[in-house]
Amino acid sequence: MDVLNRPKFQNALKALALLVMAVFLYTRLASGVLFFYINQRFIAYTIFAIVGLVVVALSYRPTARRDEAGGALHSHHRLGWVGLAIVMAPVALGLLVPPQPLGAAAMQNREISVASQARSALPAAVRAAAQKDAVDRNLLDWLHAFSASPNPAQEFAGQPVDVIGFIYHDERLGENEVLVNRFVVSCCVADASVVSMIVRWPDAASLPDDAWVQVKGVLQPGEFNGRALPIVVAQEVIPTALPNQPYLYR
């Protein structure tokens, strides 16, 4: 009889696979890498998953009672090598490929919402953004504020800006201009969309894609793709480390 088909071996294999997955999730959580993948408010779910996986794994432990029940605990499902390989794929990929949050490479495939393009948003989020002081607004807050205004390019001119984001060079931009971006996530990175502001900075060309920067500057009326919108004229562009939470949450 194939070793793989022995009930004891099957139980041990299943328990081990579940535990490996639980440990994998726990290390993502403990190292903060979890925020590269999901919205922070879903942390509780991940903790639940870890507990659930461990509880289910422990149920496969051999017990005396199992034998007493005369084989009452039987399972119809056999885990083969292919099944095992597929189930372990997330762990393998997670360990082999160094974790990175979505960045410039992912932007080529997405709609870029640069300010002022009319995007509907939660009314509550727009109100909250409007109540914040200009320097406290993040990229998403600014986008909300712009979307509530009929003519943001003029209305916001002169306001101070202090935002953090990563660099992306878009070919439609003018000279000395660069996009500073954050991904916005409501559930997991599958639903990520990107919010961006155009930053004018003499050394813009020297900033590499994916570099994280803090931009301090002032809003001025500008243009992108033939559309009037506010752009940031930077006074300072400070390289920063990857934030603990790389995404903004809707």
Add this chain to the structure above:
Amino acid sequence: MIVERPKAASPVETPSLARASERRVRLMRWGLTLVVIAAAFAAIFFDALRGGGAVYLYQRVQTFVTIFLGIFIEAVPFLIAGSIVSGLIAVFVDQAAIDRYLPKAALPAALVGGGMGMVFPVCECGVVPVVRRLYEKGLPLSIGVAFLLAAPVVNPIVILSTYSAFGWGPVFVGRIVFSFLIAAIVGFLFGRARPEEVLRPAVCQLHHDASHPVHSHKHDHSHHLPNAPLGLRFQQAFNLAGDDFFDMARYLILGSMLAAGMQTLVPQSTLLAIGQGPVISVLAMQALAFVLSVCSTVDAFLALAFAGTFTTGSVLAFLVFGPMVDIKSSLMFLGVFRRRIVVYLIALPMLLSLLMGVWWNLNVRW
């Protein structure tokens, strides 16, 4: 008395047939895995030819892994919860109760199934193992299908999240009403089908034993164990949960890979640029919903981004069709239903929600 059933209708296959079908299933799994991997590689290399080279390729792979793990990590809690509920149902729910309290006629069954999500709030990952287990307990087909399709939308959590995104209005009301209707219609259509035509052989056999106890001459497949000590019953429930988890996780993982691959390679703008016409816009949003495979609890917030620029009918189609069927859930259906039926379960909701979206675009001015 043992009644000999006609061979064609017999859900119990002869050993050689069973082995052949098992081999087919295994071949199909291999085939599916290979197709996914080959498609991903082909697409990535084709993509790399457009420019970039090795660095570009590496970034693409990294984006793919990030999105894949995102979908998977987000879905795992719901899958393990669904599996545990399924295990508990297997051990603690009496088959007789399902027989006694749930309707069998197609129409009431479909309506009950469509509303069952209000009682069991599950999303599209959790609902599949629960439905499979209920089928093994002899649940009528119509109830299961309607429940499977409706529960990801018609449940308190999703109703709340849709309300907080869209407020009271056409999208909120339309989403709930049409999800319920479409699920009930599809469920109703399955009212006349025979379980052995619909369910996978392994599920079907238990279903048959449960719903025809008189004919059953095999040993009791029930995991009910009413006389066993409580601890043992819980252990059995969690054992079954683990088996369910492994069975479903495979489909979830392959589905997440496909969805992540599509997201990495197909620019959203191509889908969205397709058009604004009353028909084309609906098709584009359906395609987007299928490709994105976003969890139903939050897709309302995502749809909000399109609400300004896309027709209401198409946004509605995104919100109705997406939770019922997407890449990962349709792969998970393969663990419960026969392949032909999975095609129906994708095509029928797709056509019905297309009809709904186009009708809405042409006729409704809210």
